[in-house]
Each structure stands twice: as C-alpha cells, then as structure tokens.
Amino acid sequence: MIDLIIIVLVVLSLLVLFELMVIINSLRYTRQLLRIKDKHEAELRRAHEKLKSVDKLKTEFMNIAAHELKTPLVPMVGYLHLIDKTRLNSEDRENLEIAIRNTQRLQRLVGDILDIAKLESKVMKFNMEDVQLGRAIKDAISSAAPFAKDKKIYLKSEAPAKLPIIKGDFMRLSQVLTNLLNNAIKFTDKGGITVRARKTGGEVVVEVSDTGIGMAKQEIPKLFAKFYQADSSAKRKYGGTGLGLAICKEIIKAHKGNIWVESELGKGSTFAFKLPVKR
Amino acid sequence: MVKIMAADDEHDILQLLERILKKEGHKFIGCSTGGEFLKLYPKEKPDLVLLDVMMAGISGTDIYKKIKGSNKRQKVIFLTVLDITPTAGGVKTDELTAYVEKPFEPTDLLKKVRAILKK
Numbered sequence: 001m002i003d004l005i006i007i008v009l010v011v012l013s014l015l016v017l018f019e020l021m022v023i024i025n026s027l028r029y030t031r032q033l034l035r036i037k038d039k040h041e042a043e044l045r046r047a048h049e050k051l052k053s054v055d056k057l058k059t060e061f062m063n064i065a066a067h068e069l070k071t072p073l074v075p076m077v078g079y080l081h082l083i084d085k086t087r088l089n090s091e092d093r094e095n096l097e098i099a100i101r102n103t104q105r106l107q108r109l110v111g112d113i114l115d116i117a118k119l120e121s122k123v124m125k126f127n128m129e130d131v132q133l134g135r136a137i138k139d140a141i142s143s144a145a146p147f148a149k150d151k152k153i154y155l156k157s158e159a160p161a162k163l164p165i166i167k168g169d170f171m172r173l174s175q176v177l178t179n180l181l182n183n184a185i186k187f188t189d190k191g192g193i194t195v196r197a198r199k200t201g202g203e204v205v206v207e208v209s210d211t212g213i214g215m216a217k218q219e220i221p222k223l224f225a226k227f228y229q230a231d232s233s234a235k236r237k238y239g240g241t242g243l244g245l246a247i248c249k250e251i252i253k254a255h256k257g258n259i260w261v262e263s264e265l266g267k268g269s270t271f272a273f274k275l276p277v278k279r
Numbered sequence: 280m281v282k283i284m285a286a287d288d289e290h291d292i293l294q295l296l297e298r299i300l301k302k303e304g305h306k307f308i309g310c311s312t313g314g315e316f317l318k319l320y321p322k323e324k325p326d327l328v329l330l331d332v333m334m335a336g337i338s339g340t341d342i343y344k345k346i347k348g349s350n351k352r353q354k355v356i357f358l359t360v361l362d363i364t365p366t367a368g369g370v371k372t373d374e375l376t377a378y379v380e381k382p383f384e385p386t387d388l389l390k391k392v393r394a395i396l397k398k
Contacts, residue, residue, distance in 0.1 A: 066360045067333050073382040075291040081384050082298060107382055 059123040062114070069110045076103050112243035116226060119250040126169040126254055130278065133163045133204055136170060137195055140177035147185045154192030155185070159206070164199050164277040168255050173275075176248045176259075180208040180271045183244060188212030188268070202277050203257075209270040214263045223261060224249040248273075281396060282306045285329035286316040286342060287358065296329060299385045300392070313337025320346060327396060332359040340370055347373075354395050358383075374398070 080100050085093050118124035137159050148155035184193040191211025198205055215223070227242040252259040252273045263269035283305050287293050293309040300307045308323055310316035313336055320328075328346065330339035339357060346353050356377045377395050379388050 063333070063360075070360045070381050071289055071292070074289070075295050077382040078292075078295040078299070078385060081386070082295070 055123065058121050059125075062118050062121065062123050065117075066114050069114065073103070073107050073110065077107060112247060115247045116243050116250070119247065119254075124254070126172060128167055128169060130165045131168040131170050131173060133166060133173070133197060133206065133275075134159060134161050136174045136177055137197060137206065140174055140181055141195060143178060144181040144185060147182065148193065151185060151189065153185070153188050153190065155181070155195075156192065157195045159195055159197035163197055163204055166204055166255075166275045167278045168275065169251075172251045173255070176251050176273065177206070177208075179244045179248050184208050184210035184212065184269070184271070191268070199277065200274070202279075203274045204277055205272060205274045207270050207272040209268065211268040214265045214267045214269050216265045220261055220263060224259070280304065280306050281327065282308070282323065282325045283327045283329060283392070284308045284310070284316065284320065284323055284325035286310045286313055286334065286339060287329075287331035288312060288334045289331070292331070292358075296388075299388060303389060303392070305392075313339075313342050316342055317345060321349075327354045327356065327392065329356050329358060332357055343372075343376075344370065354398065356391055356395060 080096065080103060083096055085096065088096060115124070137157060138161075141155060141157055145155055181193065181195075188210045189212070193208060193210045196207045196209070224245045226246045249259050252275070255275050257273055257275040259271070259273040261269055261271050281304075283300055285293060285296050285307070287296070287309070288311055290311060293311060297307045297309055308319065308325065310319060313334055317337065328342075330342055332339040339359075343355060343357075346355070351373075352375065354375045356379055358379050358381055360381050375395070375398060377391050379391050
C-alpha cells in the first residue's frame, strides 16, 4: 500500500514538475515574443519617422523646384508685357507677340509639370476652407471671357449665384474650372460654352458644355491620362501639354469628388464634376 | 499719392514692380531683404505692402507676422507660387491680405492692387 502511495506521489510530483516546466517555457516564450514585438514596434517607428522626413524632403524639394522654375518667368512675362507695342513697327510687334505666346506656353508647361509632380508624389497642399462654388464659377468665367470674345463665341452661365457650401481649396477648384473653360474655348469655333451647376442629393454637380469639335467614344476613357491628347493632329493644331485634365482629375479626387465627360464627335462635349456638400 | 513698399530678393522682380507701379502713379520703395524692409517700414508707413513669400533669411511670412502684430489694418499682397502661401505654412491671414500668383502679368497685379486699396 505504502509503495502504491509513493508511486502515486512520485507520478504526481513528476506531473507538477512537468507543468512547471511548461509554465516556465511559456513564460520564456512570451518574454521572447514581447522582445520581438518591441523590436518590430521600434523598427516601425523608425520607418514611420523616416517616411515622415522623406515626405518633408519631397515637399521642400517641390517648393524649391517651383520657386526656382517660376522665378525667372516673372521678369520674362512682366517685362514683355511692359513693352509699348504702339512704338514698334509691324515686324517687331509680331516678334514680341511670338515671344509672349511662347513665354505663356512655357509658363503653362512649368505649372502643369509641377502640379502633376506634386499630385503624384502626394505633396500638394490643399488649403481646405468653406467654398462658395458660385463665386469660383463667376471668377473663372470672367477670366476666360476675353478668350471667348477673341474667338467670337458665347460664354454664359446658367449656374445659380448661390450654391451649397463645399469644403475645398478655392484656388485649386478655380484652377479646375479655368482649365475646363479654357479647353472648351480652345476646341470650340462656332456656338459657345455654357456653365451649369445644381445640387443633387448630397452633392453639387458643375457642368461645362461646349458646341465644339467633340470626340469619338473610344477617346473618352483615355482622356484623363497624362500627356494624352485626343489625336496627334489636335496637338499640332491646338497645342497644350496634355496634362490639364489629368491635373483636374487628381484635384477633384483629392476633394472626394468625381469628374467625367460626355461627348459626341462633331457635336461638342460636356465635362462635369461633382463634389460633396459640406455637412 | 499711394505709397507702396515691396520686399523681394530678386532684383529684376523688384525693378519690374517699380516700373509697373510707378507707371500707375504710385510711390514705390523696394527692399531686397526682409531686414531692410523691417528697418524702413515704421518710418515709411506704406498704404500697401507687397511681399515675396520665399526669401532667404527673413521671409515674407516673417515680415507679415511682424507688421500685422503692430498694425492690423496694414494691406498686404503676397507674391507667391501657388502652393507656397503663408496659410499653407499655418499663418492666419485676414480680409486685408491678397495673393498674386507668380508669374503675373502687369494688368493682373494692378487689378489686385486697385481692389485692395479700395478696401
């Protein structure tokens, strides 16, 4: 009987010992896991800090690039416009007009390349504030009006003066509107351009419709891609960087909106975008 | 006569501003550094200030904070490339502050100058 008790005690002791060893091993393993977790967390923190400093460097670089590329353009554009055309003979006047036209082209190219670079590297800063789109539409129309007048086409607004407030960057949204209006004017030789806006559900929809050359259905999906132009003869005839619509798309996307186009060859196009109303 | 003070570290741009604004009949004082501007500002008491945002040393934004600290009614136009604005840098601006995007045509600058002077 005593032998049996001793055997049971020994077995129980062995079991307890085994359990203890399991617990000790588990503790050791948990400690090891915690050490690995701490190490990984530290690595993640370091990577995050590194990414933050890379973002900062990217922003600084883009700001310096923008400043350095645009600064020489200031006197170029300014002094060319200060030349008194009335004192020039016809050949010199033509020379001046060519210089102005190409400076403006360079100015657009520099602006577009910087914008797309900033949007793609996600360093473009948006100054989000309450925006009255009616005002942005009015401003964009008044700045595009002289170009429409030059081409003897109409440019009218059927947008209500007051639209719901949206949260956005006024300058960037004005850039989108100006871009769409300039494109519409560029591709319209007869008739004109109408701007419409309306509230639909929780969104504001803005449309720029023209009676211009329009485009074939197969061109539409590629239209918002970088450097794309509907056909190479259009590039020769109408010029442009082919970046404007890609920039518009990115800006609207950054405002949680959507941009699209409806068009028919020879009948004109309607470019539209929608933005969420401020809640 | 309207007195306009400007700070820009690019000599050609300062001269351009001077030519545009003098032609319009304004008195113009140009400074090529922020330090020079801040030294002359209390004495000159300009009606309007034009500031380049990105200048070496004392920037346009630094000048803005200093002059608005002493004179809240000071009218200011920032000359800036689109993204580099004091607002983007976290500085609060008011209704007496406007922006002209670089590069600008003389008529665009004059439109903004006339508009802010009316305020």
